[in-house]
Amino acid sequence: MQIYLPIAEVSVNMYTLLGLGGIVGLLSGLFGVGGGFLITPLLFFIGIPPAVAVATGANQVVASSVSAVLAQLKRKAVDIPMGLVLLVGGILGSAGGIWVFNLLTKLGQIDLAVQLCYVVFLGSIGLLMLQEAVRTMRRQKKGSGARRKRNQHTWVHNLPFKFKFRASGLYISVIPPLIVGVFVGILAAIMGVGGGFIMVPAMIYLLNMPTKVVIGTSLFQILFVSAFTTFMHAITNQTVDVMLALLLIVGGVVGAQIGSRLGARLKAEQLRILLALLVILVAVKLGTDLIIRPHDLYSLAVGSH
Numbered sequence: 078m079q080i081y082l083p084i085a086e087v088s089v090n091m092y093t094l095l096g097l098g099g100i101v102g103l104l105s106g107l108f109g110v111g112g113g114f115l116i117t118p119l120l121f122f123i124g125i126p127p128a129v130a131v132a133t134g135a136n137q138v139v140a141s142s143v144s145a146v147l148a149q150l151k152r153k154a155v156d157i158p159m160g161l162v163l164l165v166g167g168i169l170g171s172a173g174g175i176w177v178f179n180l181l182t183k184l185g186q187i188d189l190a191v192q193l194c195y196v197v198f199l200g201s202i203g204l205l206m207l208q209e210a211v212r213t214m215r216r217q218k219k220g221s222g223a224r225r226k227r228n229q230h231t232w233v234h235n236l237p238f239k240f241k242f243r244a245s246g247l248y249i250s251v252i253p254p255l256i257v258g259v260f261v262g263i264l265a266a267i268m269g270v271g272g273g274f275i276m277v278p279a280m281i282y283l284l285n286m287p288t289k290v291v292i293g294t295s296l297f298q299i300l301f302v303s304a305f306t307t308f309m310h311a312i313t314n315q316t317v318d319v320m321l322a323l324l325l326i327v328g329g330v331v332g333a334q335i336g337s338r339l340g341a342r343l344k345a346e347q348l349r350i351l352l353a354l355l356v357i358l359v360a361v362k363l364g365t366d367l368i369i370r371p372h373d374l375y376s377l378a379v380g381s382h
Contacts, residue, residue: 084318085129091324093123098328104352106145106336114202116325117268118195118359121366127188129318131178132310135265135303136322142300144333149293156245156290159254160297163276166258167265167302174266175309182314189367194268196364202275203356209278210349245286245294253284258298265299265306 078091101116120130149155181187241248257279264275276295280286286294311317 080320080324082125082318082321084316085125085321087124089123089125094321094324095328098325099332101325102144102329102332103336103339106148106333107339114195114199114268114356115359118199118363121192121363125321127191128182128314128316129321131191131268132307132314132316133318133322133325135310136307136317136326139300139303139307142296142303144330145337146293146296146300148334148337149296152293154290155293155297156242156286157297158240159242159245159286160294162240162251162254163258163261163294163298164301166255167262167298168305170259170262171266171302171306171309172262174263175306175313177263178267178310179313191268192363192367196360196367198264198268199356199360200364203353203360205278206349206356207353210353245290247284247286249284257283261298262302262306265302266309
C-alpha cells in the first residue's frame with residue numbers, strides 16, 4: 078500500500094515503514110540504543126531525503142525510547158541522577174549540532190555531510206564492537222575470568238566536582254558524563270541518532286558503570302535529547318515529516334516491547350556480534366553509494382525563473 082509523504086515529497090510502501098520501525102524498536106529494547114543510527118540510513122535506502130530522514134528519524138527514536146525506558150524503570154535499572162547529568166550535556170550538544178546542521182543546509186552540503194558521518198561513525202563503531210565481542214567470547218572459552226574490577230582507580234576518579242551516583246555505586250566527577258552527553262547531543266542533531274551506540278560503551282568502559290543500569294540510563298538520556306532535537310528541527314528547518322514519523326513510531330513501540338523481553342533471554346556477546354555486523358554492512362552500503370558512479374548523472378528540476 079503506497080502512501081505519500083508530504084514533507085519528504087515521495088511515495089513509499091506503508092508496510093515497509095512499519096517494518097523498519099519495528100526492527101529499530103526491537104534493537105532499542107535489546108541493546109539500549111535509540112536505533113537512529115540504523116533507521117536514518119535505512120530511510121536513505123528507500124528514497125527519503127537525508128535532511129528529512131535525520132529530523133524524522135530522531136522522532137522515531139523518541140517513541141522507541143519511551144517504550145523501552147518504561148520497561149527498564151519497572152526493573153529499577155535506571156540511574157536517574159546520572160541520566161540527568163548526561164541529559165544536561167546532551168541538550169547543550171544538541172543545540173550546537175542544530176546550528177551546524179542549519180549552516181550545512183544553507184551551504185547545500187547537508188546530504189553529503191550526513192552520509193559521510195554515517196560511513197565514518199558506523200564503520201568505526203561496528204569494527205570496535207565486533208573486536209570487543211569476539212575478544213570477550215574467546216576469554217569465556219578459555220575460562221579466564223579476567224574482568225576489569227569496578228572499583229579500579231582510573232584518571233576519571235582524579236577529576237573535581239565529584240558526585241555520588243547510588244544506583245551505579247559510583248563516586249565520580251560529573252565532567253566525564255557531561256562531556257559524553259555533549260558529544261551524543263551533537264550526533265543526535267546532525268545524524269538523527271539517539272547516540273546509544275556511543276554512550277553505552279562510554280558508560281561501561283569510561284565511567285565504569287555496572288551493565289545492569291547502563292541500558293536504562295542510556296535510554297533515559299536518549300529519550301529527552303531526541304525529543305529536544307526533533308522539536309528544534311521542526312522549528313528551525315521544517316524537515317519533520319509527521320506521517321513518516323507516525324508509521325515509524327507505531328512499528329517502533331511494538332518492536333521495543335518485544336526487544337526488552339528477548340534481551341533477558343539471549344546471550345549478550347552473540348547479540349553484540351550480530352549488531353556489529355549489521356552496523357558494518359550499513360556503513361559499507363552507504364560508502365559504496367557515495368563512491369560508485371550513479372546511473373543518472375544529472376537530474377532535471379523545473380523551477381520558476
